[in-house]
Amino acid sequence: MQTVTARAHTNIALVKYWGKKNQELILPYTNSLSLTLDVFYTDTSVQFDPLLETDQFLLNGENVTGKSLIKVQRFMDLIRSEANIAMPARIESTNHVPTAAGLASSASAFAALAAAGSRAAGLDLSLRDLSRLARRGSGSATRSIYGGFVEWERGDSDATSYAVPIQEQVDWDIQMIAILLNRHEKKVSSRSEMANDVATSPYYPAWIENAQTEVDTIKQAIAARDLNQVGQIAEQSAMRMHALTMSAVPPFTYFEPSTLQAIAKVQELRAQGLSCYYTMDAGPNVKVICSARETPQILAGLSTIFPKEQLTVAKPGPGIQYLPPQQRSDL
Ligand code: DP6
Numbered sequence: 001m002q003t004v005t006a007r008a009h010t011n012i013a014l015v016k017y018w019g020k021k022n023q024e025l026i027l028p029y030t031n032s033l034s035l036t037l038d039v040f041y042t043d044t045s046v047q048f049d050p051l052l053e054t055d056q057f058l059l060n061g062e063n064v065t066g067k068s069l070i071k072v073q074r075f076m077d078l079i080r081s082e083a084n085i086a087m088p089a090r091i092e093s094t095n096h097v098p099t100a101a102g103l104a105s106s107a108s109a110f111a112a113l114a115a116a117g118s119r120a121a122g123l124d125l126s127l128r129d130l131s132r133l134a135r136r137g138s139g140s141a142t143r144s145i146y147g148g149f150v151e152w153e154r155g156d157s158d159a160t161s162y163a164v165p166i167q168e169q170v171d172w173d174i175q176m177i178a179i180l181l182n183r184h185e186k187k188v189s190s191r192s193e194m195a196n197d198v199a200t201s202p203y204y205p206a207w208i209e210n211a212q213t214e215v216d217t218i219k220q221a222i223a224a225r226d227l228n229q230v231g232q233i234a235e236q237s238a239m240r241m242h243a244l245t246m247s248a249v250p251p252f253t254y255f256e257p258s259t260l261q262a263i264a265k266v267q268e269l270r271a272q273g274l275s276c277y278y279t280m281d282a283g284p285n286v287k288v289i290c291s292a293r294e295t296p297q298i299l300a301g302l303s304t305i306f307p308k309e310q311l312t313v314a315k316p317g318p319g320i321q322y323l324p325p326q327q328r329s330d331l
Helices: 066-083 105-120 127-137 139-145 190-200 204-223 227-246 257-271 295-302
Strands: 004-015 020-022 032-048 056-059 089-096 149-153 162-167 175-179 277-280 286-290 311-314 321-323
Touching (some): 004 105, 004 204, 004 227, 020 190, 032 105, 105 139, 149 204, 175 295, 204 227, 257 277, 295 311
Parallel strands (some): 056 089
Antiparallel strands (some): 004 032, 032 089, 175 286, 175 311
């Protein structure tokens, strides 16, 4: 059978997804909204092969086993059952994202696997159905099917929970600076921490209650191309999400001392008149939302405390792409 290669870019949520009402189907309690980025992406090739005994998964050239392999096999089972085939597959992925460092690698990983896997199995899914399929691998992957600003409509069933593009071609001046503070695997996965926060944080009902207002307001701000308003809501959503981890039992935080240093620096630069805002995911790293026009000044400010190698500028990126095999950047 043919080998299919797909590329998916990661996305950073501006209004976060944090908590599932259905673990099996990955149905979230709330809508969320993200920006897909250009420089962080995953290339994945899939080939079904009747001669294999079981699925094989190579990530960045290394054979993956254990829990991560099982997660991928279960995902491939969804594709096999939809395509009505029984063959194992050979899967090769290259992550152009620091894996599990909080830069949402599962988003690009499962979006690329959904696209390459389904097409290699002979399925021709619509973008909506691809988004639904990606969702079954990891919630944030639901949004990586599209470029630019994307909303994940939570829905209330497998059929109604998928992403929709809000502004695919971002024609105004907004981008991010990723501050890489820690490259290591995160201590606690987003999956287990969000489940614990839903179960134990007394603030979780308030999180659900406020989410829709945040999504509605940020969509207006995006339509108005209002960087300051987008940034303010993103900060609010991120800090509220992290307040859920801190208020859970047991309490927990993804923040490290350097996370707080970065936040303080962004606040200082803002006090100097620069439009910059921070957001953090399930890890210590900080993403700064800003304009391309002011990026040189913001980079100069950040590099007074962080080495330049830790700072990556990312622009709005595209949705899912299919590549001929020779276009893989690692081959
Ligand atoms: C903080 O998508 O990694 O990045 O659905 O359990 O795989 P699972 O979780 P995941 O969680 C992402 C959480 C977040 C916020 C977001 O991307 O919306």
